[in-house]
Amino acid sequence: MGLNVAVTSALIARLRDDLFAAQFTADTVDSLWGPDAASALRRGQREPARRAVAATGGVGVLATLFVLGLPVPTAGLAAALPALGVDGAEALGLVRLDGELAMPLLDLRPHAFVDALGAGSWWIASDLGEAALRRAIPETHVLGVGGASTTLAGLMVGTKVGRVLDLGTGCGIQALHAARHAKHVVATDISGRALELARFNAELNGVGNIELRSGSLYEPVAGETFDQIVSNPPFVITPRGEGVPSYEYRDGGLVGDALVASVISRAARHLAPGGVAQLLGNWEYHDGVDAFERVTAWLDGTGLDAWVVEREVQDAALYAETWIRDGGILPRTDEFDALYAAWLDDFAARGVSSIGFGYVTLRRPVTGGPTLRRLERLHGGLGNNPAGLGVHVAATLAAHDLQAPLSDAELTRTAPVVAGDVTEERHYWPGDEDPTVMDLRQGTGFGRTFPLGTALAAVVGACDGELELGAICSAVAQLLGVDSDELLAEVLPSVRELLTTGFLGV
Structure with a gap:
C-alpha cells in the first residue's frame, strides 16, 4: 500500500x-x-x-x-x-x-549518524521487512537504511558543492546525506514507490533541496553535469530466467556485473570538471581471469581518475546463498533450492568462480588527463573513522594531487611529518637486538599496514615537519654507510605512497 x-x-x-x-x-x-x-x-x-x-x-x-x-x-x-x-x-x-x-x-525508524559536518539524525520510512511481513519481501520492496547504504553514506566526500546526483535513490538516504553539503540534489529511481518514500522522508525531515526524478540510471539527467555523483546501484548479480525474482532495489536487469560497468563507463559525461563519483559495486572473477583486469577495462577510455577498493570476495555458492536469503526465502525449502540451482547454473555457464565487493571513486580532471589509477584489495577491518571514510577519501585525493606533480628533486625539498594516528610496530625474535619485522600502522582511514625496511624506517622516524626530506635522507645514508642517491631511489617511491595514503603529511 x-x-x-x-x-x-x-x-x-x-x-x-x-x-x-x-x-x-x-x-x-x-x-x-x-x-x-x-x-x-x-x-x-x-x-x-x-x-x-x-x-x-x-x-x-x-x-x-x-x-x-x-x-x-x-x-x-x-x-x-x-x-x-x-x-x-x-x-x-x-x-x-x-x-x-x-x-x-511502513517501517519508520530513527537514524543517527556523524559525518564531516557533525552529528545528525533523521526518521527514515521504508517498506516492512521479512520479519514484519512473515514472508518473503515483494519485488517492489523499498529498502530502508542497511549495511550498504550506511557504508556509502560514510564513504561520501562531504566537501561543499553545488549539484549532486543520487543515482538510484531508493528511500532517499543518500540524497539526504548529500543535501547536507550540496546546494541542490537530484535523486533518480526507476521505482515510483521509492520516489514516494524518498519524497516523504525529505519532507518529514525538513529537507527542501532535493529534486526527485523518475527513470533508469542516467536517463533522467541526460545532458546534465554534477559536482558529485553518489550511487548504491542495483548491482546484485542475479540469474535471468523464469521464476527468479528481480528485486527493484538490488537487481539492475543486466547480465552479471554489466550494470556496474555501465554506471562507471557513463559517469564521465555527467561529471563537471573536478567532479567526484562514488559508488558501491560487485565484480566477477572468471576462471583464470582476475576481476581487476575486467575493472581496468571498464575504466580505460573514461578519461577519469579512478580509485577502486575491494573490501571482500565471496565464492559463487556463498554469494548465491547470501542474496537468496536477503529476499526473505528460507533455506531448506523447495523455493530456496530452485533459486540456488539457478544461481549456480548461471555462474557455471559464464565461468564465474567468485565475486568481489567494494568501493569505486572516480574523478574528472579539471584539466588534462587522469593521473590517479589505484586498484587495491583492502580486506578486513577499517581504522577508527568517527565521521566516516569520506574524510579520508577526500584527504587521499588531495594528497595525491599534491605529490603527483612533484619531481623527485622537488619532493626532497618538502618537510613531511608523520600523521598523528600512525604507530610503528616492531617484532623481534627472542634475544635478538634487531627487529625481524617493522610496520607502520594507520589508526584511521582503511587501517592500513605498511612494511618498513631499515632505511625507510629511519627516514620516517625523522619526519617531524621541520627537516627537509633530502636532508633526512642524506643523514640516514651517512648513518647506514650507503650511497645517498641509492637510498633516495629506494625510499622515494614509498614516501610518495605514504604521503598519498595519509601516513605522512606535508
Whole structure:
C-alpha cells in the first residue's frame, strides 16, 4: 500500500511534531531493549525486543509499531501520536486499522549518524521487512537504511558543492546525506514507490533541496553535469530466467556485473570538471581471469581518475546463498533450492568462480588527463573513522594531487611529518637486538599496514615537519654507510605512497 501523497504535507508536519515530542530517537530506541535484544533483532528475531518494550509508554508504542513491525492498540497509538492521531496515521498510509489494533504498513525508524559536518539524525520510512511481513519481501520492496547504504553514506566526500546526483535513490538516504553539503540534489529511481518514500522522508525531515526524478540510471539527467555523483546501484548479480525474482532495489536487469560497468563507463559525461563519483559495486572473477583486469577495462577510455577498493570476495555458492536469503526465502525449502540451482547454473555457464565487493571513486580532471589509477584489495577491518571514510577519501585525493606533480628533486625539498594516528610496530625474535619485522600502522582511514625496511624506517622516524626530506635522507645514508642517491631511489617511491595514503603529511 502506498503513501497517500495527496494529503501528506499537513499531516507530515503533525507526525514530525509527535516524533519530536515522543523523543523517538536512535538513542532512545536503542535503550528500550539493550544490546542483546538489538543483536537478536539484527538476526531477524523480534521477541526479545518486544518483551523489553512491553511497558515503556509512547516511545515504546512507536518502536513496537514502526521498528518491530508489530500491531499496537489504537488507544496506545492515539496517545503516542496526539497531534497526528490514529486517523491521520491511517490517512498517511502508515497503518491500517483492524478493530482495536493498528497494523503497521511502513517501517519508520530513527537514524543517527556523524559525518564531516557533525552529528545528525533523521526518521527514515521504508517498506516492512521479512520479519514484519512473515514472508518473503515483494519485488517492489523499498529498502530502508542497511549495511550498504550506511557504508556509502560514510564513504561520501562531504566537501561543499553545488549539484549532486543520487543515482538510484531508493528511500532517499543518500540524497539526504548529500543535501547536507550540496546546494541542490537530484535523486533518480526507476521505482515510483521509492520516489514516494524518498519524497516523504525529505519532507518529514525538513529537507527542501532535493529534486526527485523518475527513470533508469542516467536517463533522467541526460545532458546534465554534477559536482558529485553518489550511487548504491542495483548491482546484485542475479540469474535471468523464469521464476527468479528481480528485486527493484538490488537487481539492475543486466547480465552479471554489466550494470556496474555501465554506471562507471557513463559517469564521465555527467561529471563537471573536478567532479567526484562514488559508488558501491560487485565484480566477477572468471576462471583464470582476475576481476581487476575486467575493472581496468571498464575504466580505460573514461578519461577519469579512478580509485577502486575491494573490501571482500565471496565464492559463487556463498554469494548465491547470501542474496537468496536477503529476499526473505528460507533455506531448506523447495523455493530456496530452485533459486540456488539457478544461481549456480548461471555462474557455471559464464565461468564465474567468485565475486568481489567494494568501493569505486572516480574523478574528472579539471584539466588534462587522469593521473590517479589505484586498484587495491583492502580486506578486513577499517581504522577508527568517527565521521566516516569520506574524510579520508577526500584527504587521499588531495594528497595525491599534491605529490603527483612533484619531481623527485622537488619532493626532497618538502618537510613531511608523520600523521598523528600512525604507530610503528616492531617484532623481534627472542634475544635478538634487531627487529625481524617493522610496520607502520594507520589508526584511521582503511587501517592500513605498511612494511618498513631499515632505511625507510629511519627516514620516517625523522619526519617531524621541520627537516627537509633530502636532508633526512642524506643523514640516514651517512648513518647506514650507503650511497645517498641509492637510498633516495629506494625510499622515494614509498614516501610518495605514504604521503598519498595519509601516513605522512606535508
